[in-house]
Amino acid sequence: MTGPHPAEIDTSTPHPARMYDWYLGGKDNYPVDESMGRQMLALDPRVPVMARVNRAFMHRSVTWLAQHGVRQFLDVGTGIPTEPNLHQIAQRIVPDARVVYCDNDPIVLAHAEALLRGTDEGVTQYLQADVRDPDAIVEGAREVLDLDRPVALSLIALLHFVPDEDGAHELVSRLLSELPSGSYLVMTHATADFTPEESEVAAGKLRAAGVTLALRSREEFTRFFDGLELVEPGVRVPHQWHPELGDPVPGQDDGVIPGYGAVGRKP
Numbered sequence: 001m002t003g004p005h006p007a008e009i010d011t012s013t014p015h016p017a018r019m020y021d022w023y024l025g026g027k028d029n030y031p032v033d034e035s036m037g038r039q040m041l042a043l044d045p046r047v048p049v050m051a052r053v054n055r056a057f058m059h060r061s062v063t064w065l066a067q068h069g070v071r072q073f074l075d076v077g078t079g080i081p082t083e084p085n086l087h088q089i090a091q092r093i094v095p096d097a098r099v100v101y102c103d104n105d106p107i108v109l110a111h112a113e114a115l116l117r118g119t120d121e122g123v124t125q126y127l128q129a130d131v132r133d134p135d136a137i138v139e140g141a142r143e144v145l146d147l148d149r150p151v152a153l154s155l156i157a158l159l160h161f162v163p164d165e166d167g168a169h170e171l172v173s174r175l176l177s178e179l180p181s182g183s184y185l186v187m188t189h190a191t192a193d194f195t196p197e198e199s200e201v202a203a204g205k206l207r208a209a210g211v212t213l214a215l216r217s218r219e220e221f222t223r224f225f226d227g228l229e230l231v232e233p234g235v236r237v238p239h240q241w242h243p244e245l246g247d248p249v250p251g252q253d254d255g256v257i258p259g260y261g262a263v264g265r266k267p
């Protein structure tokens with residue numbers, strides 16, 4: 001794997017991976033990301049809590065999956081590494097877990113080395129690809145994962161960057177169609193259901209800066225799980241999904257977390 005040419009990292013517009021890194025207190029972001037992050041904070045000071053709640057959902061859902069025998073993970077929209085990363089959570093429980101990470105942002109590729117340090121028994125690999133090119137993802141994943149055995153497909157805080165015009169629901173169906181029975185879909189997604197006006201202002205600001213935000217209702221989110229069996233407790237605000245599997249995020253109950261999380265099993 002080769003790193004991106006520095007010229008590939010566009011520092012003139014905000015990028016979701018780098019804004020998210022800024023919310024989480026990371027250092028892999030640029031002034032343009034911080035500036036847009038601050039605008040989001042001015043609209044809702046709880047944005048960093050939301051980012052942590054989302055990350056904590058990833059920790060708990062991967063813990064649940066590993067505890068339920070899942071040994072293979074395909075994580076699309078990985079983000080800039082933030083410990084613990086998905087493979088570290090999975091391999092603590094299943095040391096030989098195999099994980100393929102995938103993101104379309106060159107900044108993630110630049111930091112991918114941190115995603116590749118796992119257990120000796122397990123395997124981690126990084127693939128630079130866009131979720132709108134599912135064939136490339138499946139082809140790359142096949143080199144590391146046995147697609148005849150169950151895989152957890154995690155699309156965490158990713159699909160609200162993919163509008164309906166790009167076929168968000170069809171892309172998920174296409175990826176799942178390559179995975180066998182016993183595989184899982186793991187998702188979180190932003191919504192405007194709880195705070196319609198604030199969410200619309202935030203989406204408008206991001207849109208003006210070149211970042212698409214496709215906020216989806218509970219029903220539109222649930223539709224990603226069509227044909228799957230939702231794992232109890234079903235669709236929830238992310239921190240209410242199996243809270244017993246992790247520590248609460250400070251501030252998570254102080255107001256609305258405008259998102260949904262769920263896990264579904266392919267029958």
Ligand SMILES: C[S@@+](CC[C@H](N)C(=O)[O-])C[C@H]1O[C@@H](n2cnc3c(N)ncnc32)[C@H](O)[C@@H]1O
Nearest residue numbers: 017020077078079103104105130131156157161
């Ligand atoms: C908010 S971050 C979430 C990171 C991680 N999944 C988490 O929940 O902690 C969203 C990630 O999705 C990536 N992303 C956005 N659009 C994408 C696309 N079309 N294909 C692949 N990755 C994408 C961004 O680069 C970013 O790293």
